Amino acid sequence: xxxxxxxxxxxxxxxxxxxxxxxxxxxxxxxxxxxxxxxxxxxxxxxxxxxxxxxxxxxxxxxxxxxxxxxxxxxxxxxxxxxxxxxxxxxxxxxxxxxxxxxxxxxxxxxxx
Amino acid sequence: xxxxxxxxxxxxxxxxxxxxxxxxxxxxxxxxxxxxxxxxxxxxxxxxxxxxxxxxxxxxxxxxxxxxxxxxxxxxxxxxxxxxxxxxxxxxxxxxxxxxxxxxxxxxxxxxx
Numbered sequence: 001x002x003x004x005x006x007x008x009x010x011x012x013x014x015x016x017x018x019x020x021x022x023x024x025x026x027x028x029x030x031x032x033x034x035x036x037x038x039x040x041x042x043x044x045x046x047x048x049x050x051x052x053x054x055x056x057x058x059x060x061x062x063x064x065x066x067x068x069x070x071x072x073x074x075x076x077x078x079x080x081x082x083x084x085x086x087x088x089x090x091x092x093x094x095x096x097x098x099x100x101x102x103x104x105x106x107x108x109x110x111x112x113x
Numbered sequence: 114x115x116x117x118x119x120x121x122x123x124x125x126x127x128x129x130x131x132x133x134x135x136x137x138x139x140x141x142x143x144x145x146x147x148x149x150x151x152x153x154x155x156x157x158x159x160x161x162x163x164x165x166x167x168x169x170x171x172x173x174x175x176x177x178x179x180x181x182x183x184x185x186x187x188x189x190x191x192x193x194x195x196x197x198x199x200x201x202x203x204x205x206x207x208x209x210x211x212x213x214x215x216x217x218x219x220x221x222x223x224x225x226x
């Protein structure tokens with residue numbers, strides 16, 4: 001494990017379902033990120049949380065709802081998704097301030113049927 | 114807006130040859146440039162990075178060069194091996210001191226034995 005843990009690893013959900021993705025880090029980082037990775041747009045930034053505050057929402061549809069209850073945990077709540085939302089969802093964390101590498105989780109492979 | 118262009122999108126080399134991947138960035142305030150390697154089915158992993166006060170950095174068979182004037186940076190892999198086959202992403206910071214990263218679209222490197 002890298003220090004960033006994502007669950008579940010795989011998720012299949014219907015378009016009317018509600019599910020949540022979870023990300024957890026114990027690296028002492030103070031920023032967390034959600035990325036969507038698909039064949040068409042690799043590593044597409046969705047949300048940025050810095051010090052538990054959402055600082056960026058990259059024009060993501062409202063059917064994706066992030067939550068950051070503390071600096072170690074990040075959630076992505078999903079509801080009424082579309083088949084085109086099927087992708088690998090990657091969580092990452094970092095220390096802000098000077099620019100440092102992200103540590104990625106292993107991702108959740110989401111399939112919307 | 115900020116942008117990172119990466120070329121080529123695919124690269125095929127013979128084992129033992131060198132591989133070069135190039136990126137350009139648009140934000141003149143960018144000060145940190147990491148490179149990530151993503152093997153099939155795995156998470157992106159940081160392999161090397163460079164800060165804006167350095168022109169070149171080397172780590173065994175991989176090296177990165179930075180030209181701040183031209184706003185481009187490159188990844189060089191020498192003596193390539195089949196296990197170097199992966200997708201490589203460049204990235205650059207944007208948004209001032211927060212250190213958020215914007216990624217290139219990736220280069221799929223294939224090393225043929």
